[in-house]
Amino acid sequence: xxxxxxxxxxxxxxxxxxxxxxxxxxxxxxxxxxxxxxxxxxxxxxxxxxxxxxxxxxxxxxxxxxxxxxxxxxxxxxxxxxxxxxxxxxxxxxxxxxxxxxxxxxxxxxxxxxxxxxxxxxxxxxxxxxxxxxxxxxxxxxxxxxxxxxxxxxxxxxxxxxxxxxxxxxxxxxxxxxxxxxxxxxxxxxxxxxxxxxxxxxxxxxxxxxxxxxxxxxxxxxxxxxxxxxxxxxxxxxxxxxxxxxxxxxxxxxxxxxxxxxx
Amino acid sequence: xxxxxxxxxxxxxxxxxxxxxxxxxxxxxxxxxxxxxxxxxxxxxxxxxxxxxxxxxxxxxxxxxxxxxxxxxxxxxxxxxxxxxxxxxxxxxxxxxxxxxxxxxxxxxxxxxxxxxxxxxxxxxxxxxxxxxxxxxxxxxxxxxxxxxxxxxxxxxxxxxxxxxxxxxxxxxxxxxxxxxxxxxxxxxxxxxxxxxxxxxxxxxxxxxxxxxxxxxxxxxxxxxxxxxxxxxxxxxxxxxxxxxxxxxxxxxxxxxxxxxxx
Numbered sequence: 001x002x003x004x005x006x007x008x009x010x011x012x013x014x015x016x017x018x019x020x021x022x023x024x025x026x027x028x029x030x031x032x033x034x035x036x037x038x039x040x041x042x043x044x045x046x047x048x049x050x051x052x053x054x055x056x057x058x059x060x061x062x063x064x065x066x067x068x069x070x071x072x073x074x075x076x077x078x079x080x081x082x083x084x085x086x087x088x089x090x091x092x093x094x095x096x097x098x099x100x101x102x103x104x105x106x107x108x109x110x111x112x113x114x115x116x117x118x119x120x121x122x123x124x125x126x127x128x129x130x131x132x133x134x135x136x137x138x139x140x141x142x143x144x145x146x147x148x149x150x151x152x153x154x155x156x157x158x159x160x161x162x163x164x165x166x167x168x169x170x171x172x173x174x175x176x177x178x179x180x181x182x183x184x185x186x187x188x189x190x191x192x193x194x195x196x197x198x199x200x201x202x203x204x205x206x207x208x209x210x211x212x213x214x215x216x217x218x219x220x221x222x223x224x225x226x227x228x229x230x231x232x233x234x235x236x237x238x239x240x241x242x243x244x245x246x247x248x249x250x251x252x253x254x255x256x257x258x259x260x261x262x263x
Numbered sequence: 264x265x266x267x268x269x270x271x272x273x274x275x276x277x278x279x280x281x282x283x284x285x286x287x288x289x290x291x292x293x294x295x296x297x298x299x300x301x302x303x304x305x306x307x308x309x310x311x312x313x314x315x316x317x318x319x320x321x322x323x324x325x326x327x328x329x330x331x332x333x334x335x336x337x338x339x340x341x342x343x344x345x346x347x348x349x350x351x352x353x354x355x356x357x358x359x360x361x362x363x364x365x366x367x368x369x370x371x372x373x374x375x376x377x378x379x380x381x382x383x384x385x386x387x388x389x390x391x392x393x394x395x396x397x398x399x400x401x402x403x404x405x406x407x408x409x410x411x412x413x414x415x416x417x418x419x420x421x422x423x424x425x426x427x428x429x430x431x432x433x434x435x436x437x438x439x440x441x442x443x444x445x446x447x448x449x450x451x452x453x454x455x456x457x458x459x460x461x462x463x464x465x466x467x468x469x470x471x472x473x474x475x476x477x478x479x480x481x482x483x484x485x486x487x488x489x490x491x492x493x494x495x496x497x498x499x500x501x502x503x504x505x506x507x508x509x510x511x512x513x514x515x516x517x518x519x520x521x522x523x524x525x526x
Contacts, residue, residue, distance in 0.1 A: 036307075037301070037307060038301050043413070043502075044300060044500050045500050045502045048300050048500045143413070144414055147409075148407065150306070151406050153407075157424070158421065158425055161420070161421050161424065162421055165421070237307050237308050238308060239306075239308045
């Protein structure tokens with residue numbers, strides 16, 4: 001029986017990760033869980049995020065998965081250093097994202113954009129410093145970027161003004177490697193580049209997770225699938241808005257109807 | 264034994280209501296529940312909001328209350344027309360807010376600002392039309408105002424720009440009665456007045472609920488308390504940020520430590 005790859009995010013932002021992975025691994029099946037009923041995770045305490053995260057990992061395990069990916073940065077901070085969940089390989093976005101940022105950075109000056117929870121945890125700061133003690137890390141919480149993406153105000157003067165405010169110090173310090181520490185942020189790449197310049201490296205979770213997964217195949221930790229693929233998108237709340245948003249985020253990959261689950 | 268008045272909101276915004284009521288009724292005790300772990304309610308489906316609302320009303324009932332107030336507009340929309348919960352008087356903000364707006368409006372042109380859930384429900388529109396068929400109602404969803412308040416960007420050029428965008432039509436139509444259909448919005452009154460002019464009537468939930476409660480005392484549905492008052496603030500998630508925000512919103516009323524509850 002085909003085993004799928006489980007992906008968990010607080011909402012639909014993680015579909016930017018699912019899209020990247022489903023394109024890179026066209027024979028693999030995926031089961032996505034977006035905890036829309038309880039999003040955003042970015043302003044919750046670590047205890048609450050962990051409690052919800054455990055429920056979701058258990059749910060995904062029951063869906064017959066061979067690997068589990070925490071696409072949500074806020075959730076990744078509370079599962080840091082845990083490489084398996086009940087015997088199943090568990091990936092988070094913090095460690096591969098940090099390694100990827102250090103690899104592309106010339107001067108080892110790295111900025112991290114994230115939600116309040118992600119920045120408050122200092123998970124990226126500590127991981128970057130552990131991997132390279134000489135790294136100079138600048139963390140910036142950007143709580144308004146998620147609601148701006150969800151409002152659809154992309155390429156917008158308001159978003160531009162908000163981005164300028166959040167990125168002021170990063171621009172002043174001429175930091176050229178920026179980790180997009182939230183699954184919503186890739187949608188704002190043009191707005192961020194407009195402030196930071198075209199020569200900035202924007203490190204995205206989808207790309208680094210694809211590389212991480214590729215490593216697991218090559219190390220034979222995971223077996224590649226060859227059967228007919230299936231992509232399931234489960235969410236804990238459902239309105240028309242989410243159906244539409246999911247189709248936009250996954251385009252041109254076709255998706256079936258979203259499945260509502262109660263956790 | 265003293266019975267308290269239960270107030271429920273999705274987060275801390277409802278403290279604007281608690282503050283108003285505790286000032287107006289200085290001998291009454293209050294038990295507030297802010298469902299911070301699962302906020303915001305404004306973009307959830309009616310089914311999910313109702314499921315969470317029922318859990319919270321049950322919790323408050325167990326705290327020995329004599330009345331229940333749904334301060335959250337998004338939650339009020341799914342409990343509309345329900346005047347009691349298991350034998351305890353139940354108030355929502357939609358009906359008294361609509362009546363208050365009609366009372367102050369000369370031309371019966373009324374605008375409603377709210378979250379996506381509140382506007383999508385058309386609860387204010389339908390209630391206003393039921394109370395006065397001649398009312399001309401304009402509804403505007405303002406999803407970014409809550410995160411702006413929570414970021415603390417009050418009297419801010421970004422908030423000004425966002426308010427101008429959301430209020431464009433209301434200003435053009437010269438609507439002079441505006442219902443603040445979300446407990447966070449009273450904090451933004453100066454920003455809203457700057458766009459709409461000083462002669463606009465801003466209808467607030469705290470004031471209309473105080474009037475509603477006064478009616479219940481006068482009709483002898485509720486008994487006034489005379490003992491030592493107690494104000495409890497319970498929340499479903501706790502970080503330092505919320506402690507500080509609660510003190511700011513309740514100032515100068517002193518508050519004890521917030522109580523964390525798991526629902």
